[in-house]
Amino acid sequence: MARVDTQALVLRVVEFGESDLIAHLLTPSHSRLTVIAKGARRSRKRFPGALDLLCHVSVQVERRRPQGMARLEQARLVEPFAALRREPGRFALACYAAELIDRLAPEGAGGPEARRLFGVVLSAIRALQEARPDARFRVLLELRLLAALGLAPELRHCVRCGSAIAPGPPVPFHVGEGGPLCRTCVRSGEAALAVGLGTLRALEQSLRLDLAQLPRLGLTGAALGEARSLLARFLRFHVGLALRSESVVDRLLAREQIPGPGVAPPP
16 A cells, blocks of 8 residues: 555544554545554644544545555545534444444455445444434444444354254354354253344344334344343454443443333343
């Protein structure tokens, strides 16, 4: 990469030295890019309002040395997503999504996967400006981001033998293997999360819906609690630690919990 002109979403910004900023960007051309903005803290004229968290920007990036950090030469604000910053729940959930992508998106990986991931994240941030930031939206957002990263759990077939999961009692979901187990493949005493087949079907359906079509999805009550627990454990397995924004999201979205019997609190 010598010079790249591309769109980007600002995932993280860190102060560096006396006047520089290091920014983590999500781009459709190289997935996640870590860049240094020289002198950005000393003068706001070079990057006017463009290096704030979650901003959609147009950037020019150069790598002058093969082993050095890419340098951000220009950044122009495209969308500030001001509506997100006026509501704590929306902003917290958007920050959580940005932190999740910053942890899991590959550095410098291009191709159709990078373009798809950028499109999904940008669409999700736009949808958040209008959505009710509740537990159901969070579940669908997490699942959509995992799918865009190529990490979505299996939801219909046994991850060991490939057979379709038959109707019946709650299905054992193996977090480490990434999906449900049929009655034949589950081993006695094996640690697995019990999930209703209806919950798995609702999550599978959600991948075919836009986030704006959320009201069409019947994920409430006990099914919402199961889905929340499943995705929380699945994400912890892949990320390996608790995200810094997670506790804030848990606290703020608890106030927006969808009523219904058997709703489990976030783990």
